[in-house]
Structures are given as structure tokens and as C-alpha cells.
Amino acid sequence: MRMSEGVEWALHCCVDLSILEPTQTVPVNRLATLYDLPPAYLNKQLQALGRAGILRSTPGPRGGFRLARPLEEITLLDVVVAIEGTQPAFRCTNIIRRGPVAESDAEYGHLMPCAVSQAMRVAELAWRRHLAARVVADVRAVAELRAPRRSTMVREWLVGKGNHRERKRRPCGDRG
Amino acid sequence: MRMSEGVEWALHCCVDLSILEPTQTVPVNRLATLYDLPPAYLNKQLQALGRAGILRSTPGPRGGFRLARPLEEITLLDVVVAIEGTQPAFRCTNIIRRGPVAESDAEYGHLMPCAVSQAMRVAELAWRRHLAARVVADVRAVAELRAPRRSTMVREWLVGKGNHRERKRRPCGDRG
DNA sequence: GCAATAATACTCGGATAGAGTCTGTCCGAGTGTCTGGGG
DNA sequence: CCCCAGACACTCGGACAGACTCTATCCGAGTATTATTGC
Numbered sequence: 001m002r003m004s005e006g007v008e009w010a011l012h013c014c015v016d017l018s019i020l021e022p023t024q025t026v027p028v029n030r031l032a033t034l035y036d037l038p039p040a041y042l043n044k045q046l047q048a049l050g051r052a053g054i055l056r057s058t059p060g061p062r063g064g065f066r067l068a069r070p071l072e073e074i075t076l077l078d079v080v081v082a083i084e085g086t087q088p089a090f091r092c093t094n095i096i097r098r099g100p101v102a103e104s105d106a107e108y109g110h111l112m113p114c115a116v117s118q119a120m121r122v123a124e125l126a127w128r129r130h131l132a133a134r135v136v137a138d139v140r141a142v143a144e145l146r147a148p149r150r151s152t153m154v155r156e157w158l159v160g161k162g163n164h165r166e167r168k169r170r171p172c173g174d175r176g
Numbered sequence: 177m178r179m180s181e182g183v184e185w186a187l188h189c190c191v192d193l194s195i196l197e198p199t200q201t202v203p204v205n206r207l208a209t210l211y212d213l214p215p216a217y218l219n220k221q222l223q224a225l226g227r228a229g230i231l232r233s234t235p236g237p238r239g240g241f242r243l244a245r246p247l248e249e250i251t252l253l254d255v256v257v258a259i260e261g262t263q264p265a266f267r268c269t270n271i272i273r274r275g276p277v278a279e280s281d282a283e284y285g286h287l288m289p290c291a292v293s294q295a296m297r298v299a300e301l302a303w304r305r306h307l308a309a310r311v312v313a314d315v316r317a318v319a320e321l322r323a324p325r326r327s328t329m330v331r332e333w334l335v336g337k338g339n340h341r342e343r344k345r346r347p348c349g350d351r352g
Numbered sequence: 353g354c355a356a357t358a359a360t361a362c363t364c365g366g367a368t369a370g371a372g373t374c375t376g377t378c379c380g381a382g383t384g385t386c387t388g389g390g391g
Numbered sequence: 392c393c394c395c396a397g398a399c400a401c402t403c404g405g406a407c408a409g410a411c412t413c414t415a416t417c418c419g420a421g422t423a424t425t426a427t428t429g430c
Binding site: 353354355356357358359360361362363364365366367368369370371372373374375376377378379380381382383384385386387388389390391 | 392393394395396397398399400401402403404405406407408409410411412413414415416417418419420421422423424425426427428429430
Binding site: 178180181182214216217220234235236237238239 | 413414415416417420421422423424
């Protein structure tokens, strides 16, 4: 059982986007460079976050991704569900309903899960409950306690490296 | 993220083996028939349980699998770990240590997990804690409350259908 | 009738293919920006 | 100088291959049973 790598990527990206102004967008290429990730694949993950209403994207030049709502309103579960989907890890295939001593529907209804399924689901629910109780802002707070200077460095790197075009903007006095 | 189907199979098989006498063995073929499962693949799963010390196997005729210890001493986590392995679902790939603003080792040591990894691991630990708090005997208790007659039916089916050979044993009076 | 022996059939156990999902990549649709020309 | 039109470059978005894990299967090693043979 392995969680998609995209969850880690998505969480870090959300934290970094929260450092900037709420209206500022960052193209996926910049985020990919920040973490040395394959840009197209990271784009795929951020698309999923967009579909889930966590990020909002704008096409065209000066476009990119930005948070759709404050970091305090994004739970870890929101991100996990956006990347992994809603299906639970443990999926009962109802083997108890098969074979020579199959549980008949008369004993109890179709929709009632078996004891095994119920126990596994309770444990998984505890996991999801923990994920839902933590917002990404908490993660950012811990991260800033760890490395206070990182926020500034990331912000400056994200906005500083030519987010507004410098292509044709020659240095002052170079205009001839 | 998807948990192996073998976990469901293994849990049901443990419950069923606990119905019989502790010394009685059941071949995998019988258990596979009981749930209409591929026998060789179920065998693979039960092998994993054997390696984990949950089941004990005996080869040869009259052989098969039996519980290695009472059902009260087998936690759900034991079974999950036996099938799925010990690695966590969320695996930090340390992307924060990469790229232009990578966290330097000087900030904090190599072994210290990042805030994202820590948060995810705490949630997963809660899940494992719940799994470790429930033993398979609890699951069996719930199952028997649900379908009280099933235990008897399963026991009779497991031991009754020629567990001792009837191949050459003709009916009484047929010998002459 | 009894014991020893060889054959037998049954069991697990690990090594070997196939399917599905996760990972990674590519190109196209859409949009804001920049350049050039005209009024 | 200001306005407009066209071309451009940049962005996301979904469609397309490759890698890895899960699923499923097969055959071999080992053992208790069973039939046979000799005493």
C-alpha cells in the first residue's frame, strides 16, 4: 500500500503558495524547478487540486496557480482526497457472500458490511479524522518554527526570478 | 492508494481457523473453496502470515495451516503488516532538500523529517494505533453476533468434507 | 497375522507470467502581452 | 500622442507511453499415508 508521491508535492506547493500574496499566481514550471520535479507531472497533480477547489488556475502569460482559499481552510484530508480520490484504502470485496457457506441476504441486508470490513473501516476512519483535523496552515507553522528563514527565501525566489517579464527590458542606460 | 486484497482474505481465514481445534490444520485448497478464491494466490498470502508467525504450516497429507497463537493475541496490525509490509503508506522523498532553496543539512540534521512528513506520519500512526488496538478475536465476536449460525456451518464444512481421506473407504457393507 | 519397504498422493513453498495503477511525457487550446501601423 | 489590429509567447489542460506493484499461476521439495511383499 503506497500513497501517491503527489500528496507530498501538493502539500509543499500549497505551503509555498500561501507565502505569496493571495492574488499572485505562480506557473507550475517555477514550482517544479523549486523542488526539482518533473514539471508536466507536477502540473497533473496541481490540476487535481484545482478540480478539488483547493487551487485556482489562470491560463496565459502571468498565469499560473494560486490558492483558492486561505491555508487555514485547507485540511490535509482535502489534499489527500484531491490527489488519491475518495475511495478507501481497504475495499471489501464481500468474499463472505461467496462460496458454499455464503452469508445469505436474508441474514442481513446487502448494504451491511461484514465484521472485517467494519473493523478495517473504523481504523481507516480514525486516520482520515486525524487528517481532517489538521490544516495545511498548521504544517506551515511547524515548518517556520524549524526553518524561519526559508519562507523569505522561497518568496523571493518565486517572485524575484523574473515573474514579470524581463526579456526585452534592457538595463537602464542601454537604450542608446 | 489501495490496500492489498489479501488483507481481507487473511482476516477471514484467521477467524475461520480459530473456530476449529487449535491443533487442527486446514489445507489452503479448502479455504480457497470456502470463499471461492484462487487457491495458489491465497496460499501466497497465508505464506506471508506464516512468515510473520501468525499461522503455522505443516506439509504433506493431513497438513495445512493452523493458527500459531490464540486469536486474542493477533492484532489487525499484525495481519496488515504481514501482508502489506512494514513500510508506511506516506513515504517522504525529501523534496524539500532539493532545488535552489534546498534546506541545508546545517539547519537541521538529516534524520529530522520535514513538517509535511511529520504531519502525515502522525495521522498514519493513529491509523496503525487503531489497528493495533483491535485483535481478530474482536472481529470474530462481532461476526458471531451478526450471524450466530455461521460458525457452526463453517466448522462443519471445513472438517466434514473429507478432511480425513474417504477416497478408498467404501461404505460399510460394501467390502464383501 | 505382522513388520518393513516402496510407491503414492497430498501439502506447502518459492519462482514465473499477466493486469492494473502510478509515474512521466507530449502536444494542443486558450489568453494576456507586445509590436507595428494608422489616425 | 493615442488607438487598433495582428502576431506572439506563455500558461494550463487533457491525451499518450513506460515502470512498478499487485494479481494470478505453475511446478518442485518434502512428508504422512497406503498398498505390497516377505517372514
